[in-house]
Amino acid sequence: MKYCSTCGHLVKQSIPEGDNRYRYVCVSCSTIHYQNPKIVAGTVPVWDGKILLCRRAIEPRYGYWTLPAGYMENAETTVEAAERETLEEALAEVHIDGLYSIIDVPHINQVHMFYRATLKNGHFGAGEESLESQLFAVDEIPWEDISFPTVRKTLELFLEDLKKDAFGVHISDIRHPMTATRTKDDL
Amino acid sequence: MKYCSTCGHLVKQSIPEGDNRYRYVCVSCSTIHYQNPKIVAGTVPVWDGKILLCRRAIEPRYGYWTLPAGYMENAETTVEAAERETLEEALAEVHIDGLYSIIDVPHINQVHMFYRATLKNGHFGAGEESLESQLFAVDEIPWEDISFPTVRKTLELFLEDLKKDAFGVHISDIRHPMTATRTKDDL
Numbered sequence: 001m002k003y004c005s006t007c008g009h010l011v012k013q014s015i016p017e018g019d020n021r022y023r024y025v026c027v028s029c030s031t032i033h034y035q036n037p038k039i040v041a042g043t044v045p046v047w048d049g050k051i052l053l054c055r056r057a058i059e060p061r062y063g064y065w066t067l068p069a070g071y072m073e074n075a076e077t078t079v080e081a082a083e084r085e086t087l088e089e090a091l092a093e094v095h096i097d098g099l100y101s102i103i104d105v106p107h108i109n110q111v112h113m114f115y116r117a118t119l120k121n122g123h124f125g126a127g128e129e130s131l132e133s134q135l136f137a138v139d140e141i142p143w144e145d146i147s148f149p150t151v152r153k154t155l156e157l158f159l160e161d162l163k164k165d166a167f168g169v170h171i172s173d174i175r176h177p178m179t180a181t182r183t184k185d186d187l
Numbered sequence: 188m189k190y191c192s193t194c195g196h197l198v199k200q201s202i203p204e205g206d207n208r209y210r211y212v213c214v215s216c217s218t219i220h221y222q223n224p225k226i227v228a229g230t231v232p233v234w235d236g237k238i239l240l241c242r243r244a245i246e247p248r249y250g251y252w253t254l255p256a257g258y259m260e261n262a263e264t265t266v267e268a269a270e271r272e273t274l275e276e277a278l279a280e281v282h283i284d285g286l287y288s289i290i291d292v293p294h295i296n297q298v299h300m301f302y303r304a305t306l307k308n309g310h311f312g313a314g315e316e317s318l319e320s321q322l323f324a325v326d327e328i329p330w331e332d333i334s335f336p337t338v339r340k341t342l343e344l345f346l347e348d349l350k351k352d353a354f355g356v357h358i359s360d361i362r363h364p365m366t367a368t369r370t371k372d373d374l
């Protein structure tokens with residue numbers, strides 16, 4: 001951020017009165033421009049005991065397999081965002097069964113939320129951001145080609161819970177996915 | 188938003204190629220400025236069977252009682268945000284016991300997340316944004332003077348669960364709090 005979105009003048013970083021963090025503040029109109037984490041919402045879509053994954057047609061991680069998920073939009077709920085992303089990326093209508101995982105990713109200012117979901121009619125396909133979609137049995141998950149650490153983590157938890165036939169809500173965080181993970185699954 | 192935060196030129200609303208929503212797009216550098224919901228994180232802080240509330244020293248809802256909560260910041264987790272807000276507003280250090288409620292408030296582009304928490308040592312006070320803090324027994328909650336619908340909803344759920352001594356994770360949404368609420372507590 002270089003310019004004020006309200007008046008077009010330059011911003012500079014300073015700590016506003018009563019605050020304790022550097023913010024972008026306009027040198028002309030004094031507007032404070034806060035920046036906050038974004039929510040990525042998605043689903044673990046299940047049909048006939050198999051899990052629906054999409055192969056990404058966009059960067060980053062072009063060609064890798066992912067759970068359908070994407071940025072939550074203004075004016076929608078987390079449930080609606082998860083349903084919408086599943087429809088857009090996998091062309092699949094789902095019934096939401098419950099919240100499943102929340103994974104904080106603080107170094108990229110994101111919170112990933114996945115809901116358990118069931119396909120409504122078994123139909124699916126490839127949306128504009130997907131090369132293809134495919135149902136995978138639990139022993140067929142393409143672990144070598146999974147897109148993102150939060151998707152891998154959610155799938156790992158899901159398969160464990162599937163064995164126990166008991167699905168909790170899992171809260172965890174991934175601090176630096178390429179080096180180490182720290183989880184707080186007991187929360 | 189009137190001006191591009193990247194280059195300072197005017198933005199206009201248009202639907203980018205491959206998108207299906209109006210976005211603010213710069214007329215000069217073509218940067219697309221996405222806008223996304225914000226997370227408000229807080230706690231239900233408990234000590235000796237009582238619930239800690241803060242009386243707001245700021246608008247909106249100056250003078251009303253609230254659970255400690257506020258905007259999640261970049262580079263922190265939802266748990267850290269909830270702990271930080273509890274320390275800032277109620278001067279209370281807490282141990283987080285588990286996720287409790289997620290309430291989508293789509294008409295103001297917010298997602299409210301409350302964690303169950305226990306005071307570490309019984310100490311609390313009034314932070315800069317609070318007039319005072321006070322522990323309330325379950326039959327003393329000042330229902331007439333609660334700050335926000337998401338706080339009321341979370342307290343109502345919490346007291347019900349307290350009776351049963353069983354705390355789930357509650358997902359719901361509040362669409363137009365001054366007229367009607369729609370909940371999906373079964374998710």
Ligand SMILES: [Zn+2]
Nearest residue numbers: 004007026029
């Ligand atoms: Zn300005």
Ligand SMILES: [Zn+2]
Nearest residue numbers: 191194213216
């Ligand atoms: Zn620009």
